[in-house]
Amino acid sequence: MDRAIQIAREAIQGGANWIEAGTPLIKSEGMNAVRQLKKEFPDHAILADMKIADTGAFEVEMAAKAGADIVMLLGNADDSTVKDAVRSARKYGVKLMADLIIVEDPVTRAQELEKMGIDYINMHAGIDQQMTGKDPTPLLERIIQGVNIPVAAAGGLDATTSAQAVKAGASIVIVGGNITQSDDVTASAKKIRESVDAIEIPEFERQTLEQETRNLLSEVSTPNISDAMHRKGAMKNIHSMVADKKMVGTAVTVQTFEGDWAKSVEAIEVAGEGDVIVIYNGSPHIAPWGGLATLSCLNKGIAGIVIDGAVRDIDEIRRIGLPVFATANVPNAGDPKGFGEINATINCGSQVVNPGDYIVGDDNGVVVIEKERAYEIARRAKEVEKNEKRLYEEIKRGSTLSEVLKLKKWEKM
Numbered sequence: 435m436d437r438a439i440q441i442a443r444e445a446i447q448g449g450a451n452w453i454e455a456g457t458p459l460i461k462s463e464g465m466n467a468v469r470q471l472k473k474e475f476p477d478h479a480i481l482a483d484m485k486i487a488d489t490g491a492f493e494v495e496m497a498a499k500a501g502a503d504i505v506m507l508l509g510n511a512d513d514s515t516v517k518d519a520v521r522s523a524r525k526y527g528v529k530l531m532a533d534l535i536i537v538e539d540p541v542t543r544a545q546e547l548e549k550m551g552i553d554y555i556n557m558h559a560g561i562d563q564q565m566t567g568k569d570p571t572p573l574l575e576r577i578i579q580g581v582n583i584p585v586a587a588a589g590g591l592d593a594t595t596s597a598q599a600v601k602a603g604a605s606i607v608i609v610g611g612n613i614t615q616s617d618d619v620t621a622s623a624k625k626i627r628e629s630v631d632a633i634e635i636p637e638f639e640r641q642t643l644e645q646e647t648r649n650l651l652s653e654v655s656t657p658n659i660s661d662a663m664h665r666k667g668a669m670k671n672i673h674s675m676v677a678d679k680k681m682v683g684t685a686v687t688v689q690t691f692e693g694d695w696a697k698s699v700e701a702i703e704v705a706g707e708g709d710v711i712v713i714y715n716g717s718p719h720i721a722p723w724g725g726l727a728t729l730s731c732l733n734k735g736i737a738g739i740v741i742d743g744a745v746r747d748i749d750e751i752r753r754i755g756l757p758v759f760a761t762a763n764v765p766n767a768g769d770p771k772g773f774g775e776i777n778a779t780i781n782c783g784s785q786v787v788n789p790g791d792y793i794v795g796d797d798n799g800v801v802v803i804e805k806e807r808a809y810e811i812a813r814r815a816k817e818v819e820k821n822e823k824r825l826y827e828e829i830k831r832g833s834t835l836s837e838v839l840k841l842k843k844w845e846k847m
Contacts, residue, residue: 435463437828437838439474441614446478448623452504454481454608465500472501479503481608485533487511490519498526504554509534509543513550520551529553531586540573541580548581555581556608559589578603590813593629600630615820617827643809647792648708650812651682654819656798662814667801669783671761674797675745681757681795683710683737684805685787689775692717693768698741699727701776707735710793712802714780715743718761720768725750728758740793740800742782759795 442453453475455467460482463470468482482497486507497505507519509532516532523530531554532547534540544555557574578585586606587599596607609626616622641649651659660668686705690697690713701711711731715722723739725747731739738757745751748763777789785802787793792803792811803811828838836842 435459435467435470438463438467439470441619442471442475444619445613445623446475448613448620448625449627450478450613450623452479452481452606454483454610455502456610457483457485460484465496468497468500468502481506481531483533486515486519488515490515490517491522494519494522494528494530495526498523498528502528504529504531506531506533506556508532509537509540509547509555513546516547516550516552523553524551531556533558533588534577535559541576544577544581544585548583552583554584554586554606556586556588557604558587558608574599574602574604591626593625596626597629597632611817611820615817615824617823619824647809647812648682650816651792651794651803651808652680654812654815656794656796656801658815658818658822659794659801659803659811661818662811663801663803667785667803669740669742669759669785669800669802672740672742672759672783672800673761674795674799675748675758675760675763676752676755677797679738679755679757679796681710681738681759681793681800683708683793685710685712685789685791685793685802687777687780687782687787687789688713689778689780690715690722691771691773693720694771694773695722695727695767696770696772697774697776698722699730699770702727702730702734702736704776705731705734705736708737710738710740710795711736712780712782712787712793713739713741713743714782715741718744719764720744720766721746721764722767723758723760724767725754728754728756731756738793738795740782740795757795759800 438459453471455471459467468480472480480502481504482502483506484493484497486493494505505528519530530552532552533556535558537543557577574587584605586608587604588608591607591609592612599607607630613619613622686701686709688697688701698713705711713722721744723741723745728751741760744762744764745758745760746764746767751758779788787802790805792808794801825838
């Protein structure tokens with residue numbers, strides 16, 4: 435709770451108007467979360483994100499008596515729950531906001547909610563939905579045109595997308611992680627405040643999903659990615675051969691055999707710009723890769739090499755500077771016999787790798803991400819990174835990691 439109050443204080447200094455007690459905070463701290471926020475910030479509206487789905491009157495009463503000014507219920511709650519919540523809100527002098535998260539027909543439901551007495555509509559892409567690329571913006575204008583009450587936008591908003599939401603007609607922007615998980619909450623809030631207050635809002639050109647995935651993965655570390663994958667995806671015994679080199683790309687796989695480097699080198703002709711050649715060699719003692727092969731990759735724009743096995747010519751590889759990851763470096767190579775396959779499913783570093791999977795490497799090691807989940811994992815890894823930056827900042831202020839995370843409080847009973 436103390437962390438939430440400090441973050442709220444810094445956000446207000448940056449220009450935030452309302453303070454939201456989010457659902458995870460309310461679930462962990464109960465109505466005390468709302469009560470403490472109101473006590474600390476009596477001049478600011480407190481939004482209690484209760485996500486009410488049932489017992490509407492009772493839960494609105496709870497939040498109102500704790501000090502909430504606005505109470506959130508789920509837009510797909512039963513009409514009886516909504517109407518009872520509205521009656522309770524009028525009795526206790528609070529406003530109601532309906533969250534359209536996972537509502538199948540948001541425009542129609544928004545109109546129904548307005549007729550029942552809801553004060554605000556929240557067009558919201560939930561955190562898990564954001565991770566898979568769901569964007570609430572296309573529906574925002576339709577909802578705004580369909581109702582006569584203020585509409586809020588929420589879901590992964592930053593300075594740019596908050597401004598775009600305002601340009602579309604949103605009266606309120608609800609910003610979560612891009613403020614609360616920032617290492618400088620005040621500066622982040624100020625940036626968003628200035629963006630939404632700007633007289634002229636610039637056009638926003640969205641990247642393709644692949645571009646956004648690559649950019650996100652280039653911004654995070656392999657530990658961030660492993661955390662996002664629930665501690666999975668890391669290759670075993672494979673290390674960076676070229677220090678301080680980051681690698682992000684899609685896999686061109688090679689299955690070869692001890693002493694045979696033909697398919698490894700032939701894969702250079704198959705790979706294209708931004709690809710990573712991933713090789714299973716079967717031996718830590720005979721190299722299927724060396725300096726000449728590494729140099730050849732520069733001409734194709736290949737992003738890097740991963741070998742479950744050894745490399746040689748390590749001095750040349752380091753001089754060339756292309757990211758190369760392997761189990762060891764040795765002096766000897768075998769012969770080009772031509773056995774094996776290119777772009778087949780392989781096992782590399784005890785991880786299954788399919789052609790097109792995303793491969794990320796840095797000084798910590800290498801992780802593999804299934805191509806079907808690459809965007810989701812990239813987004814989740816970015817959330818991990820933002821959270822860690824905030825933890826670093828709090829530790830630098832004098833706390834310990836155990837204190838910040840309240841480890842004893844959350845240990846399993």
